[in-house]
Amino acid sequence: MSADPEIISAALLRPVRPGNAFEETVWRLLQTIRLGVLQPGEALPPERELATRLGVSRDTVREAIKSLADAGYLVSRRGRYGGTFLAEELPRQPAGADRVSPAELDDTLRLREILEVGAARMAAGRALTAAERETLWNRLGDVRAASEQDYRRLDSRLHLAIAEAAGSPSLVPLVAENRMRLNTMLDRIPLLSRNIAHSNDQHEAIVLAILAGDADAAEAAMRAHVEGSAALLHGFLD
Known part of the structure; x- marks a missing residue:
């Protein structure tokens, strides 16, 4: 039986440590992406919910989302069915680069x-x-x-x-x-x-x-x- 994504998400999206709120928020969001908790094209929870779960301000969440969107991991859409979604294709390591263990x-x-x-x-x-x-x-x-x-x-x-x-x-x-x-x-x-x-x-x-x-x-x-x-x-x- 596969693990419940909601349980995994709740475990990952927990309050960050003080001092590096932005960096820790980026890290937590990337964990949910890289571990497959979110599927390509799937929506992230709303900013207000993320801010509550992570114990940070909505501005911090917004800046983390913008940074990951600029980096190609997320896509923001406006309108009735808008929100922030995982990109259909995630960025890859530079060609020829060995993976860091x-x-x-x-x-x-x-x-x-x-x-x-x-x-x-x-x-x-x-x-x-x-x-x-x-x-x-x-x-x-x-x-x-x-x-x-x-x-x-x-x-x-x-x-x-x-x-x-x-x-x-x-x-x-x-x-x-x-x-x-x-x-x-x-x-x-x-x-x-x-x-x-x-x-x-x-x-x-x-x-x-x-x-x-x-x-x-x-x-x-x-x-x-x-x-x-x-x-x-x-x-x-x-």
Whole structure:
């Protein structure tokens, strides 16, 4: 006997964790799509119902739906029989791209959390030089002003600058190697404008905490940041 789709849907569309509401909402919607809870052409529950189930605002649901529609997963229709529907044909991985295994994805994301959360905390605990402080501030400005084409490159430069500010030369190549693996995976998923805006706010919180010497805040802000990226990667690649 097959499982009841309503039971599965209720299990997946449960309240998201605070801190990354948009990314978690995208992840939950993608789970229902990729696990086959929704069939091609089938309608999603109304925005109001999704917002209630997920414990987020209707604006967050609307932005998540728009992002997935732009990425080709959903189709919005107006009129008496309108609503949001699963696309008849879902986007595929780039031609020639090998599928990322769950083990590889988990390993990359766990290592990133270990390295980068620790780096943010260590950087905040140091007496940074004027040059180090200026570099962090400049890298933050660069990524905030980045075009979509340059965003991931300048995002990587900011994260490497944070690793450098931690004061351990051995840490930087480890973060760089992990970042290369991470970027290979990020290149397989859409660049979502709402996620970029949220990430930039998180970047600012991380850098400001480091510059203020607040290790707890720097650690918490970086942890929330990497968890948001992890939610999107799991959503699109699992």
